[in-house]
Structures are given as structure tokens and as C-alpha cells.
Amino acid sequence: MTINENKTVLVTGASSGLGSQFCRALSKDGYKVVAAARRLEKLRELCADINKHGGEAVPLELDVTDFESYSLAIDAAEAQVGMVHCLVNNAGSSISKKATEMTVKDFDFIMDLNLKAPYFLSTELARRWIANGVKGRIVNVGSVSDRKAMPGHTVYGTSKAAIARLSQQLAREWVNQGINVNTLAPGYIKTDLNEKYFDSPAGLDVINKLMPRKRIGTSEVLDKAIVYLCSPDQEYLTGQTLALEDGQTL
Ligand SMILES: NC(=O)c1ccc[n+]([C@@H]2O[C@H](COP(=O)([O-])OP(=O)(O)OC[C@H]3O[C@@H](n4cnc5c(N)ncnc54)[C@H](OP(=O)(O)O)[C@@H]3O)[C@@H](O)[C@H]2O)c1
Known part of the structure; x- marks a missing residue:
């Protein structure tokens, strides 16, 4: 692997x-x-x-719901690694509750993290890219919950549908600046977010009954897609959603 000066991702x-x-x-x-x-x-x-294996990675302590902190945080990161050319808006979470039990605080928690943060981080970077003629890439991590309604996750599903739409809107705004904005919408993947559930009898039951291939993936199944969507050579795809879901919503 050779580290490329023009490929820096946050x-x-x-x-x-x-x-x-x-x-x-x-x-x-x-x-x-x-x-x-x-x-x-x-x-x-x-x-x-990552560094032990020949890469170059730096940590950045950032609460993405601290919207006013982005400019200084990105300045600090860029002082170490140079200009950031690509943004992956991946931080996200849900609160599982019936719609009738969701509080205003719960609603704001999900929307701030899953939608407002990607919006303001994207615009913070796009301002820099437009000023410097950088053809940046943004990948918003959505979910197949954007199209599959799941009880208990009404606000989450709504936030993920909104982020897919946000990608379209921003893609259109910046189409002539060479900035591409796309959504990667995974199906269920086993991570810290859901591991406990999918290892439980109820979770295993769901896998066997509702997943057509009776499995859920691990995060490596998205490797090729994230590399493709981030690539500076990927010039033609913008404003789209790539759903990697193993047939889970068919
Ligand atoms: N796993 C799935 O099946 C699945 C399917 C479809 C979509 N997704 C989406 O994929 C994304 C990642 O999910 P995951 O499964 O990898 O979940 P995860 O293991 O729980 O990771 C969530 C990440 O978000 C970060 N985060 C949470 N609040 C934050 C904040 N205020 N500021 C900065 N970072 C924050 C967490 O880091 P800290 O706690 O250190 O801040 C953590 O690194 C989410 O957007 C999720 O909706 C997941």
C-alpha cells in the first residue's frame, strides 16, 4: 500500500x-x-x-453533536495530515421505543446525531473544498431502514430516509464543483450497536426467520463499496444510494 497525498479521509x-x-x-x-x-x-x-500495518492514521476527539466545534477540529486534523478530501458521515445511533413513547429529547438525540451532524460537517468541508477547488467526496451512512419500516425505530428510519435525501440535495448543490455525495445504506451488520441482540435467542430467531440468507454480515462486507464511493476516480456517481443488504428487504 502506498499512501496517496490526495487521499485523506475523515x-x-x-x-x-x-x-x-x-x-x-x-x-x-x-x-x-x-x-x-x-x-x-x-x-x-x-x-x-493501522500505523503498525504501514498506514497513516490520526485520532480526532470529536462529539459530532457539538456543531460549533467542527471548524477548529478540522483545522487540528489538517495540521497533522494535510487537507481532508473525503468525509464519511458514519456516526449514528437509534433509540428503540414505540412512537407513542418517544420524547422530544429522544427525537432530537437521533436527529442531531444522524442528520444535523452530517449536514453541518458536510457544509463545513464543502466550503473549504469550493474555496480550494477540491473535488471532494462525501459518503453518508444511511440504512435500509430508509425503506423498510421497523416498529420501535420510527425516528431512526425517518433520519435515514432524510439522509438519503440530503445526499441528493447536496449532490445537486455541488454538482458543478465536482463534489460527489452518495449514501451507503447497509442492511443488518453485526456491530456493537446490535451484537447483543443478534447473539440472543430472539435475535437468532430473527436471523433464521426474516433474513433470506439466514445470516447477517460483518463490517468487512462493506469494504469494496466504501472504497468505491470515496474514490477520487469515481466521477460519475452522485446523489445516489447504494444499498448493501444481502436481500434483507426483498
Ligand atoms: N450495524 C448495522 O446493522 C447498521 C445497519 C445500517 C446502518 N448502520 C449505520 O451505520 C453507522 C455505524 O453504526 P455501527 O453499527 O457501527 O454502530 P456502533 O458500533 O454503535 O458505532 C457508532 C459510532 O458512532 C459514534 N458516535 C456516537 N455518538 C457520537 C457523537 N455524538 N459524536 C461522535 N461520534 C459518535 C460512536 O463513537 P463514540 O461513542 O466513541 O463517540 C461509534 O464509533 C450508523 O450510522 C448506523 O445507523 C448500521
């Missing part, structure tokens, strides 16, 4: 699950990686491992 939610694996896959593809999340110790472990 991945949010990099301290676990899909985000950690995105960092590893992009590092293997020659990216300098800025791994961002709140749990700095986890990020340090990830970056040490």
Missing part, C-alpha cells in the same frame, strides 16, 4: 463497528485517515494498529 464514529472497519479499508486503499469519535482511547488503539 471518518466519524470511527471508534467501533462500521466506522473502524471503514478506516481500515480506506487505509489499505492508500488513504491517510482521520479517525473521529468521542472515545479517544479506542481511536488511539485503532490508529496504532
